[in-house]
Amino acid sequence: MSTSDARGGLRSRASTTVLGAVSAATDRLAGIGLPEARALGATAEEIARETSASKYVVDGRFVNLDPPAPPAGLPVGAIGDMVRRVGHPSRRIPVRRPDFAAQPRPLAATWLGHATALVELDGVRILTDPVFSRRASPSQHVGPARMHAAPIGVADLPPVDVVLISHDHYDHLDTASVIELARTHPGATFVCPLGVGAHLRAWGIGAERIRLADWHGEVHSAGIRFVAVPARHFSGRGLERNNTLWASWAAIGPQHRMFFSGDTGFSESFDDVGAAHGPFHLTLIAIGAYDPLWADIHVNPEEALTIHRMLTRETEALLLPLHWGTFNLARHKWGEPAARLSHAAQGRPGQSAADIVIPQPGGDIDVTHRTGTALIAPDWWKESA
Template sequence: MITISVIMLLAAYFFMRFYPAFGGKASSGSIDRFMKSPNYKEGKFMNLEDTPVMAEDASILKTIIEFIKGPENGKPEIVETKVFDKDEFMQGEATETKYTWFGHSTVLMKVGGKTIIADPVFSDHASPFSFTNKSFKYSNNYTVDDLPYIDIVLISHDHYDHLDMNTVKQMDKNVGRYLVPLGVESHLTRWGIAPDKITIADWWDEFEIEGISLAATPARHFSGRAFSRSKTLWCSWVVRTESVSLYFGADSGYGKHFKMIGEKYGPFDFCMIECGQYNKNWPNIHAMPEQSVQASIDLNASQMMTIHWAKFQLALHAWAEPIERARAAASAKGVRLSEPQIGEISTITEVSHTNTRS
């Protein structure tokens, strides 16, 4: 019996060691750089404030049972989306800022005449295995082939719903540069991405690429593609030109970092804020919709768009609840909320709600 257990453990170890979707392991050189980061302590990256993944009174067993049962209206029959035309997206003046949301946290932007995509995931699953965490059905599906040439890819962290191996490998031939937080480069290089195409960032690092100013900024979250957590960094991104300032929030619980970012880089013309996959059992790592709206105020943003919903069921709320709650909170607080249809080409001046903050 012991022999069988040992064999099973060894099999699991070697599977996770060699199955490429789990990603790579940090090199000794990378770890040396980690050691210089103020956010790296005792072999792990840390948040700016204490951030337990689960609430103190949360029941793991009860949560698992709830996931097995599934939430009411957790998945739609189909999500109505728009046909995306990359030629139309690339038209217009270089000073015009466009964006298209492809569901969840994948956002394509045209900024300063350059194309930027954040957290591209075009697979139909958010996991290392194609049969789990399946995406919702869309009336129009999207693939890497729908994209124009991408000057800059922004990755926020290494969770499967934000960093997808197949997407990265398929789009690489049409990508100029990747910007990733510390440690995430190990995954990309394992998947065949040339190291000289990858720029590595710690929080508050700033870059000038293709005439675009970028900064890696804090988020309140964690990382990991297997059993170990927080061995790579997570972040949000600031994107600026002389005429526009954008914020991509990725995954984050509500915290003091939003005001810090707003004070350092605000005001923002447009912010993309996580609003989905929240739950009372993990309140520190995913913001509630009302907190997402407050985050846009802390950032001093003129308008906001909700991301991290409408593609995967990774929590226990109804699939459309995030936008419904965000809409109510934004209206109550006078926040301009952009509600583009998935696949729609929009500009930062096109908003569905025209309330202005008092």
């Protein structure tokens, strides 16, 4: 064994020991009612040390390249709409327990709820925005709760090679999930935008396992090239906003290409992403939690389909929708995102719904062979809506 391999093994064991200590400390904090302090992540000073050199930082904050329109204020009744159960399903949401093969497939994806999916890309397993906790919140006592159980837990995942993070909002970056992933998947690296790495280090994840990128920057991990492209959104886990970066990701393997939107509003710049890094064979794009009040930072289903076609250049690619059906985060009805997406995919002359697939939680699609549990009952969501 080489000296570098030995050092790598020592770093891995040391990281696992630190993570165990962090996990134990987090449990003790939770026992006295203080898990929220840990969930906030890094301090502003720690984040600034990671982000200050970025050319996209203005007065200490990241700024959208396509600025959103200024908020017009909450209309009468909006808060009431948010707290009512309008976004809940009328019936139980069916959940499937995924069955992963021993070896990853050339191109496949399993939706695990909200923005969490396990993508198999050219033999590499990539987990997006891991949230396995019951609530998308710094506290497991208050905040948006799951409307369906997680199909599996972190311990039930097959070996994960890369954890791909889009930004630091609680419904995309969950403290307990990240700590457990790092502990139980010691070979996984964490690919994330600038500033998010400071949160990970605050939770005990070693810097050698973290890969950081600015907008238009790229990192390599497990033989895959990851390019961070500008999204139209914002960030923040406490009172501080926009001191960490948010991004969409292009994942480029030897044979296949995948796009992961994270959270974003619509932007014509995605056409440039398709030209520069596509055409993509699979896109994972958010379709839920949209609203006229924040139209510039969350796409609606029709915009998601437009972005998909910008990125894929009308090739035989698939869109797997994310960011709907798991947490109630907006005023639209529970099944509306899926219904609108399905209608939009069928609504153009000469087009069909063949370029979208809507799996139930835990459902999968093998893109290469056009097989998978997602095709067994493609309209499953209608029964729950």
